[in-house]
Amino acid sequence: MAAQNATHDDRTAPRRDGGDGVRDGEIRIEQTHLDRVYHRLEEKIHEAEFLMDDAAKRGQVGTPGALAERDAQVFRAGVHLNRLNSEFEDFLFGRIDLLPGKDGDRGPDGAYTSVEPADDAIRTAPDGDRAEIAETLHIGRIGVLDADYAPLVIDWRAPAAAPFYRSTPVSPGRVVRRRVIRSKGRRVLGVEDDLLRPELSATLDGGALPVVGDGALMAALGQARGHTMRDIVASIQAEQDQVIRAPAASITEVEGGPGTGKTAVALHRAAYLLYQDRRRYAGGILVVSPTPLLVAYTEGVLPSLGEEGQVAIRAVGSLVEGAEATTYDTPAVARVKGSSRMLRVLRKAARGALEMPRGAAAGSAPSSDRSSASSSNSSSDLSSAPSSDDGQLTLDAALGAPAAAPSNDGGRPGAGSGTRPGGPPERLRVVAFGARIELDADELRRIRQNVLGGTAPVNLLRPRARRLLLDALWTRSGAPGRYTDPELAAEAREGFDEDISSEDVFQEFLDAWWPELTPRSVLAAMADEKRLGRWSRRVLNPREVRQVARSLARLGPDGQGPLSVHDVALLDELNTLLGLPARPATPREVDPLDQLTGLEELTTYADRAGPRRSRADRAERERADYAHVIVDEAQDLTPMQWRMVGRRGRHATWTVVGDPAQSSWSDPDEAGRARDEALGSRPRRRFTLTVNYRNPSEIAELATRVLTLAMPGTPAPEAVRSTGVEPRFAPGVDGDLGAAARREALRLLDEVEGTVGVVVAMNRREQARQWLTGLGHRVVALGSLEAKGLEYDATVVVSPAEIADESPAGLRVLYVALTRATQRLTVVSGVRDEPDPHGVPDLLRE
Numbered sequence: 001m002a003a004q005n006a007t008h009d010d011r012t013a014p015r016r017d018g019g020d021g022v023r024d025g026e027i028r029i030e031q032t033h034l035d036r037v038y039h040r041l042e043e044k045i046h047e048a049e050f051l052m053d054d055a056a057k058r059g060q061v062g063t064p065g066a067l068a069e070r071d072a073q074v075f076r077a078g079v080h081l082n083r084l085n086s087e088f089e090d091f092l093f094g095r096i097d098l099l100p101g102k103d104g105d106r107g108p109d110g111a112y113t114s115v116e117p118a119d120d121a122i123r124t125a126p127d128g129d130r131a132e133i134a135e136t137l138h139i140g141r142i143g144v145l146d147a148d149y150a151p152l153v154i155d156w157r158a159p160a161a162a163p164f165y166r167s168t169p170v171s172p173g174r175v176v177r178r179r180v181i182r183s184k185g186r187r188v189l190g191v192e193d194d195l196l197r198p199e200l201s202a203t204l205d206g207g208a209l210p211v212v213g214d215g216a217l218m219a220a221l222g223q224a225r226g227h228t229m230r231d232i233v234a235s236i237q238a239e240q241d242q243v244i245r246a247p248a249a250s251i252t253e254v255e256g257g258p259g260t261g262k263t264a265v266a267l268h269r270a271a272y273l274l275y276q277d278r279r280r281y282a283g284g285i286l287v288v289s290p291t292p293l294l295v296a297y298t299e300g301v302l303p304s305l306g307e308e309g310q311v312a313i314r315a316v317g318s319l320v321e322g323a324e325a326t327t328y329d330t331p332a333v334a335r336v337k338g339s340s341r342m343l344r345v346l347r348k349a350a351r352g353a354l355e356m357p358r359g360a361a362a363g364s365a366p367s368s369d370r371s372s373a374s375s376s377n378s379s380s381d382l383s384s385a386p387s388s389d390d391g392q393l394t395l396d397a398a399l400g401a402p403a404a405a406p407s408n409d410g411g412r413p414g415a416g417s418g419t420r421p422g423g424p425p426e427r428l429r430v431v432a433f434g435a436r437i438e439l440d441a442d443e444l445r446r447i448r449q450n451v452l453g454g455t456a457p458v459n460l461l462r463p464r465a466r467r468l469l470l471d472a473l474w475t476r477s478g479a480p481g482r483y484t485d486p487e488l489a490a491e492a493r494e495g496f497d498e499d500i501s502s503e504d505v506f507q508e509f510l511d512a513w514w515p516e517l518t519p520r521s522v523l524a525a526m527a528d529e530k531r532l533g534r535w536s537r538r539v540l541n542p543r544e545v546r547q548v549a550r551s552l553a554r555l556g557p558d559g560q561g562p563l564s565v566h567d568v569a570l571l572d573e574l575n576t577l578l579g580l581p582a583r584p585a586t587p588r589e590v591d592p593l594d595q596l597t598g599l600e601e602l603t604t605y606a607d608r609a610g611p612r613r614s615r616a617d618r619a620e621r622e623r624a625d626y627a628h629v630i631v632d633e634a635q636d637l638t639p640m641q642w643r644m645v646g647r648r649g650r651h652a653t654w655t656v657v658g659d660p661a662q663s664s665w666s667d668p669d670e671a672g673r674a675r676d677e678a679l680g681s682r683p684r685r686r687f688t689l690t691v692n693y694r695n696p697s698e699i700a701e702l703a704t705r706v707l708t709l710a711m712p713g714t715p716a717p718e719a720v721r722s723t724g725v726e727p728r729f730a731p732g733v734d735g736d737l738g739a740a741a742r743r744e745a746l747r748l749l750d751e752v753e754g755t756v757g758v759v760v761a762m763n764r765r766e767q768a769r770q771w772l773t774g775l776g777h778r779v780v781a782l783g784s785l786e787a788k789g790l791e792y793d794a795t796v797v798v799s800p801a802e803i804a805d806e807s808p809a810g811l812r813v814l815y816v817a818l819t820r821a822t823q824r825l826t827v828v829s830g831v832r833d834e835p836d837p838h839g840v841p842d843l844l845r846e
């Protein structure tokens, strides 16, 4: 593409100059370009409007063909208009000035493809090397071509944009100058340049290449933080870009300390994958996040990159449809519920719950195998009526006569008191062929054991249970011996089965004896300590049984009470063990942009969702199996959670990001094994991010003291900037942590423009909210586990010792708490922290 046609002064060496004159001149140049882009977009909007008008006129013709064509045109033009209008804000943000390339090939976006400079691009001269800028590319959120198909803006995800992110002074490729453009609406506000070949005297249109500002990264990092994460599209760094653009095959694992951009990179990678292969990934990317707070914090990033509705971001406690975790378990309970030992307990519970009284473990789901047949038996005319006998459910079937014995529950056998209290019915009695046939408790137990012999899901075994009951009744009736002709025998048997099983009372016996179990009801059944003790014999110790049972009491007898985050993984496991009827698969939604034609001017024609969708819509589209799964804060998934997440990506490619040093799970080895199981043996590609973009060095250094205690030998990421302000230590006078925390929060609200987070031990969350009442929306109280992944301009960490003592992983949780601030950190200590005379808690001393 031709270089800028605006004029430059005639200096021959590139120079960094923040002088207002040069800066204003450069802003004017970018403004001219932005005006051209807007002009082009307006042309496109007019074309789209014309298309819609034209389509409406065709509609007046009224033939079926014209109507269909009109619909298609209106649809296309509408999508086109929507996109153009919504992309208008702040979409041009970058520019690179490039040397001539090694070859003259152009890519589909109109830019030259060569990454390396031509051999003669740089001329050696006695007073320094010289070169001429051969190509200038502007980078933005979407690609736009001019009327001659030359690129006005390149989509940030296009191959031609990669040098904007990848080039470094060590490996600059063709890039001489990289510029970040700040704009609002149609107005360019500023530019920040990085010079990648500072040794070179480069010229652009005959004038020296000016360099303005201190670089975009520092400008971005210094900004005040709000309550939502911003995209980093204008300042992605080279090591991050490697991850974002890594091929999607198999598994991409990314490790890096706090603030290295793992979450940001993971989200940008989702947008990149959609750009690369929209057909494959549209509607099929799942991002698993540790907390709803982090979901809310990060939810705006993808829409700002033009991707909405295609990616499901879910907290790990909200992965199961219809089950939203609203509470946390204590660390001791969480440790048991998250452990893979629970799998053995749940397997027993899923089968053991069949023995529960009806109503205690059976759900309200309708029986899947209820027969609607009501034909009469050719060999015997059966009609039946229910009765009960000594509190046992029986089915009396008698020719033409209702059963004599009255039901003790108002004539509804199989329900409530018709069942032996504390267990399933123990006898089945029918009258057929004029005789009473009975299956007693032993026989029923034998049948049940026979059915349960395999490993199939319990609910799916119900038809088999039904068949074996009928087999046993048929044998007991003596009928098999009465037929010598196998064909007649088969016919008689068929009629017998149909008649018995079409009767409501048989169904009701079956419902009581082999109820359809729901995960919630089984979980609720585990709240009985005795029962849970039976199901977890030799797996959990009595203390663990007591703790888990007590925590599950929260669910109530019907299992409908509030769920904890760790309960959700248990529910999901039970879903599998019980085998609920599969939900009909949601058909893949066709992305309207896949269908577009005739919009060549927009190089990202296959990109982005058109209509904005509500949360509810998205939930509806929830699918169980995804094409790509991104796990954020992967170090925190428990073994049971890995199983749950693994089920959602059996055929997926994966991006797994995390930091072992921030793990709040007590047994990282066990979680590691579960992770390996979920990810399988597919090849893995590993990346490590090494630069901390969040914390200034003063805060990072303090946090490293805890890292050294928590994970000796683990390298800390290098902080990229410093503020010159050391963390502050404030002892809670007379042990009054609340007053100290409030005072320090107030002080920080004065010192920073943006947000202040006050992090406390989990059991102080409610208290901390009270401490901060009336301080306004810029300040937030957080439990230590809730702070995961979040960041604030300033933080107050209250009583490091309390946080560290909360759980076996407490020191790592404290490390998380200490690494949340972008500018200021205050540590409030109590007596338990054993502060020195300067207020520095024991745990944070050098």
Ligand SMILES: Nc1ncnc2c1ncn2[C@@H]1O[C@H](COP(=O)(O)OP(=O)(O)OP(=O)(O)O)[C@@H](O)[C@H]1O
Residues within 6 Å of the ligand: 217, 220, 221, 230, 231, 232, 235, 236, 237, 240, 256, 257, 258, 259, 260, 261, 262, 263, 264, 265, 659, 662, 693, 694, 788, 789, 790, 791, 819
């Ligand atoms: N290239 C970048 N340009 C500008 N800001 C960046 C860049 N990379 C990261 N950041 C910023 O650094 C902060 C930390 O990023 P992020 O939360 O993604 O890190 P993380 O590795 O997930 O941290 P943690 O492990 O502590 O959760 C964010 O404010 C992010 O916007």
